[in-house]
Amino acid sequence: MSREDVLVSAAWSEENLNTPGVVFVEVDEDISAYDGGHIPGAVKIDWKNELQDPVRRDFVDREGFEKLLSAKGISNDDTVILYGGNNNWFAAYAYWYFKLYGHDAVKLLDGGRKKWELDGRPLDKEPVERAKTTYTAQEQNLALRAFRDEVVDSIGNKNLVDVRSPDEFSGKLLAPAHLPQEQAQRAGHIPSAINVPWSKAANEDGTFKSNEELAEIYGEAGFDGSRKTIAYCRIGERSSHTWFALHELLGHEDVKNYDGSWTEYGSLVGVPVELGSGKEA
Amino acid sequence: MSSSCGAPEQGADIQVGANEVVLTGKVRSEGGPVGGAFVRLLDASGEFTAEVVSSADGDFRFFAAPGTWTIRALHRSGNGQASVNAEGPGVHPVEVAVA
Numbered sequence: 340m341s342r343e344d345v346l347v348s349a350a351w352s353e354e355n356l357n358t359p360g361v362v363f364v365e366v367d368e369d370i371s372a373y374d375g376g377h378i379p380g381a382v383k384i385d386w387k388n389e390l391q392d393p394v395r396r397d398f399v400d401r402e403g404f405e406k407l408l409s410a411k412g413i414s415n416d417d418t419v420i421l422y423g424g425n426n427n428w429f430a431a432y433a434y435w436y437f438k439l440y441g442h443d444a445v446k447l448l449d450g451g452r453k454k455w456e457l458d459g460r461p462l463d464k465e466p467v468e469r470a471k472t473t474y475t476a477q478e479q480n481l482a483l484r485a486f487r488d489e490v491v492d493s494i495g496n497k498n499l500v501d502v503r504s505p506d507e508f509s510g511k512l513l514a515p516a517h518l519p520q521e522q523a524q525r526a527g528h529i530p531s532a533i534n535v536p537w538s539k540a541a542n543e544d545g546t547f548k549s550n551e552e553l554a555e556i557y558g559e560a561g562f563d564g565s566r567k568t569i570a571y572c573r574i575g576e577r578s579s580h581t582w583f584a585l586h587e588l589l590g591h592e593d594v595k596n597y598d599g600s601w602t603e604y605g606s607l608v609g610v611p612v613e614l615g616s617g618k619e620a
Numbered sequence: 621m622s623s624s625c626g627a628p629e630q631g632a633d634i635q636v637g638a639n640e641v642v643l644t645g646k647v648r649s650e651g652g653p654v655g656g657a658f659v660r661l662l663d664a665s666g667e668f669t670a671e672v673v674s675s676a677d678g679d680f681r682f683f684a685a686p687g688t689w690t691i692r693a694l695h696r697s698g699n700g701q702a703s704v705n706a707e708g709p710g711v712h713p714v715e716v717a718v719a
Contacts, residue, residue: 457658
């Protein structure tokens with residue numbers, strides 16, 4: 340897979356805002372961002388209220404995903420370009436989610452909203468209406484998604500890539516430093532995990548680093564290309580960003596995202612937890 | 621508890637816990653406060669730690685740990701950075717100029 344198959348530049352995007360068959364979708368953790376100005380013609384997906392089951396901790400099911408995309412006016416033949424704030428965290432999460440439900444023609448706008456804004460490209464507040472479609476999703480491709488039992492069984496034999504900040508990894512903090520630290524579960528990381536913060540994969544402007552730089556970063560951290568891989572963070576979105584780097588950009592074949600991540604693992608009774616900076620690579 | 625990784629509204633009044641280290645301030649340029657800047661918290665080794673977008677009044681805030689931090693702001697009008705030494709819990713003010 341080449342980089343062009345999974346990423347588009349801001350310049351390409353601006354030239355293709357009106358291209359038939361190309362749909363821009365903004366996915367933010369801050370749902371007010373879209374309303375304050377979005378890429379012209381882009382629709383919004385609310386990761387929390389539209390992609391999560393409202394009761395259980397899980398995703399919307401296949402039927403729910405079909406209803407959602409149909410209502411957004413996205414058809415099976417469309418190429419979906421995802422972008423968002425926070426260095427594309429939630430856009431990468433949505434990308435993984437689209438792949439999980441079998442939508443292959445999906446790409447990330449490299450750098451997301453940040454790159455777009457730093458470039459001074461246009462945003463508008465026009466309401467976007469797209470004609471409804473009849474979207475058909477596939478069953479979840481579980482080759483991309485890890486659950487807790489598999490994670491526990493992977494200790495010491497797969498690459499476990501913890502993409503949180505070093506202070507979260509070591510157990511000093513329970514959440515990223517721009518959030519209040521109020522969670523109650525145990526701090527630390529899964530034994531044998533390597534710590535490669537998601538941000539290592541991104542340049543300052545939010546774009547992804549080159550494949551050469553990425554290969555070096557993960558290699559130096561002790562990533563073993565001959566092993567299967569599971570990426571995790573706190574709730575599964577930062578690790579989607581790293582899943583994208585490892586699976587979509589570097590082309591490692593067996594890479595799963597553990598969306599339960601630390602908020603699940605760190606609350607399990609009886610599982611091993613490691614503190615400190617972990618094993619040296 | 622917030623299940624989101626989204627930052628709370630920047631600049632809003634907060635209760636600071638007894639052990640929390642809060643770094644807060646404004647992004648400014650010659651023309652006044654700069655809203656919509658991407659404000660990045662870098663640790664003592666220059667490693668990225670967190671990022672928020674400044675409020676319309678230029679405000680930003682981080683929950684950090686004791687130590688020396690660099691706060692770097694990116695905006696289409698220019699970039700800038702400042703450092704702050706947080707010796708212990710409490711609110712540590714810092715201003716960042718972009719040009």
